[in-house]
Amino acid sequence: MTSDLLQVRTWGTRGSLPVSGPEFVEFGGSTTCIEVRCGDHVLLFDAGSGLLPAGRALKAEGVKRSHLFFTHCHYDHIMGLPYYGGLFDPAATVDLWSGHMAGQMTTTDILKSFMRPPFFPVTPDICPARIQCHDFGAGEVLQPEEGITLQTGRLSHPGGAVGYRIGWHGRTVAIITDTEHDPGVLDPAILALIEGVDLFLYDACYTEAEMGLFRGFGHSSWQQALLLAQAAGAARVGMMHHAPWRTDAALRAMEDEAQAIFPGAFFARDGQLIRP
Numbered sequence: 001m002t003s004d005l006l007q008v009r010t011w012g013t014r015g016s017l018p019v020s021g022p023e024f025v026e027f028g029g030s031t032t033c034i035e036v037r038c039g040d041h042v043l044l045f046d047a048g049s050g051l052l053p054a055g056r057a058l059k060a061e062g063v064k065r066s067h068l069f070f071t072h073c074h075y076d077h078i079m080g081l082p083y084y085g086g087l088f089d090p091a092a093t094v095d096l097w098s099g100h101m102a103g104q105m106t107t108t109d110i111l112k113s114f115m116r117p118p119f120f121p122v123t124p125d126i127c128p129a130r131i132q133c134h135d136f137g138a139g140e141v142l143q144p145e146e147g148i149t150l151q152t153g154r155l156s157h158p159g160g161a162v163g164y165r166i167g168w169h170g171r172t173v174a175i176i177t178d179t180e181h182d183p184g185v186l187d188p189a190i191l192a193l194i195e196g197v198d199l200f201l202y203d204a205c206y207t208e209a210e211m212g213l214f215r216g217f218g219h220s221s222w223q224q225a226l227l228l229a230q231a232a233g234a235a236r237v238g239m240m241h242h243a244p245w246r247t248d249a250a251l252r253a254m255e256d257e258a259q260a261i262f263p264g265a266f267f268a269r270d271g272q273l274i275r276p
């Protein structure tokens with residue numbers, strides 16, 4: 001009997017490259033991996049290096065079924081995939097989903113072209129778990145399990161990326177990474193995904209002051225996240241995809257600034273549990 005529990009665990013909140021060291025203890029250094037638990041159903045978003053601790057925790061809990069949705073397949077969002085414990089459990093089933101390359105590359109192609117020599121010692125055939133690959137197009141509404149509504153939408157990122165809005169028993173969470181905004185413009189595709197949400201996580205890789213230096217890299221700012229949150233009537237917004245150079249002290253200072261403007265804002269930490 002599955003419950004109406006909805007909870008989010010941010011296993012990896014760093015963007016671009018994993019980092020470690022004394023300056024990255026509080027927020028952590030693992031790249032993007034977000035777990036959304038809908039009752040007993042386990043949904044994972046992205047397979048960054050945060051997928052390693054996620055897999056360990058799921059194994060300890062005895063979870064045998066998980067769905068993994070890719071926002072896109074840049075390295076920081078897939079590098080943890082071959083280290084996901086679920087793939088090495090013969091009793092487990094792992095569903096992989098992608099939609100950012102619809103019509104160009106299937107989820108199976110992405111998996112096989114990433115896990116292979118000379119980039120990796122073995123191919124996915126070595127994994128004893130049952131792997132089921134699914135393809136969709138951005139804009140489709142998915143129903144990976146009974147009672148879960150998963151809206152998808154196209155983000156603005158080189159090579160494409162998909163944003164997700166998860167609905168479960170009347171509560172909603174959205175994951176919006178990676179995406180770049182045009183100055184002064186609120187992306188209607190994003191507004192549609194975050195309208196009235198209880199929580200959304202957002203690509204806040206840069207500050208607004210840095211945006212000019214990194215045009216075309218496909219990322220956004222925490223200031224833009226606040227504008228989106230206010231326009232969409234979102235209750236909370238969690239910043240993620242922290243730049244690899246952003247220290248704990250810098251992130252804490254930005255969090256203080258953001259909360260002074262929008263009390264529901266925070267900067268996500270690796271391993272943080274959120275009940276929206």
Ligand SMILES: [Zn+2]
Nearest residue numbers: 015016076178
């Ligand atoms: Zn990224």
Ligand SMILES: [Zn+2]
Nearest residue numbers: 072074157178
């Ligand atoms: Zn990317």
